Amino acid sequence: MKQHPQIDTLINEIRELADSVGSQVPQAAEAAITGNDTAAEAVINQAQDWNRRKIQIKEKCLEIAPSGTPMEDLHHVSALGTVTHELSQIGILTKKVAHQTGVIALLGLPSTARDISLLAKLAATSCAKAINAVLSQNAEEAHAAREDCATLTIIHRRLAARFDAAFGQPGIPIKALLAGCVVVSSLGQIGSHCNRIADVSIGQHEGSPTVLTVSL
Secondary structure, X not given: OOOOHHHHHHHHHHHHHHHHHHHHHHHHHHHHHHOOHHHHHHHHHHHHHHHHHHHHHHHHHHHHOOOOOOHHHHXXXXXHHHHHHHHHHHHHHHHHHHOOOOHHHHHOOOOHHHHHHHHHHHHHHHHHHHHHHHXXXXXXXXXXXXXXXXXXXXXXXXXXXXXXXXXXXXXXXXXXXXHHHHXXXXXXXXXXXXXXXXXXXXXXXXXXXXXXXXXX
């Protein structure tokens, strides 16, 4: 069956949005680790563009729905709407990480910076795989994304336990510690959103309907 021509446009726009959001996750983490204000500002500035793109994509999804589109294409559009919503949430969390610029350097916790950097890279990788899985309707890549998310969860739990233990250590600034917890929690939540995107792809492959997210 020939795909609705507007869906091709949606796919291209979602790819561009996903590339932009995903590439900024490690940059936001770098800002939190090193205090690179330029990196943080770049992420925060990009966030306004992400929101604009999200609204445009969702409006296009809603324009396709009532136009006599075949049910198969409607299910695909529904999946694209859901993915756009998840990408929007990833963008919000990425911006939140960028706002904690330099906080990790203040803590002096062994291996924390390395693990946060790894967590951010895994989040970006799983996001790219999950998005491609939905747009290409590739269930194998979706499962690969979920494996990345499982590894991300292990690292997130290790970091969260380390931060919990740090609250009982003398000499660690509490404000910085709380801000560091925001970074760790946000990166962990990004992994959860990537997992949800992968689930959308698996649902497509198995024929399970997805619900179009219409909130703007």
